[in-house]
Amino acid sequence: MTDCENLGDCPDSRVEKLYEYLDGALSHDDIVEIKNHLESCPECTEEHDLERLIRTVVKRSCREVAPETLKAGILARISEIKTTEHSSPAVQ
Numbered sequence: 758m759t760d761c762e763n764l765g766d767c768p769d770s771r772v773e774k775l776y777e778y779l780d781g782a783l784s785h786d787d788i789v790e791i792k793n794h795l796e797s798c799p800e801c802t803e804e805h806d807l808e809r810l811i812r813t814v815v816k817r818s819c820r821e822v823a824p825e826t827l828k829a830g831i832l833a834r835i836s837e838i839k840t841t842e843h844s845s846p847a848v849q
Contacts, residue, residue, distance in 0.1 A: 767801055775801060779808055 771794065777783050778791045795802045 767798070771801070772804070775805055776808065779805070779812065 771791075774783065774787060774791055778788060783791065795805055
């Protein structure tokens, strides 16, 4: 049995350190502590792996680029709306 029967039993401070660990924001001693804990706690390891997966997907989606045809279509529509607004008589 681990000290984290389920993730809810893991102290908030340890869970917070897990996120800091993934951010690379811990001291050497804290890194060693988290690594040792992850080796013995499947629940925290699962949380760690899930958070890493989420971060990977978010990073990947931020690098995706919209197709040029989509960009051109949006810009054309914006231009069309602006032209329509400027050519319409003002409503009193």
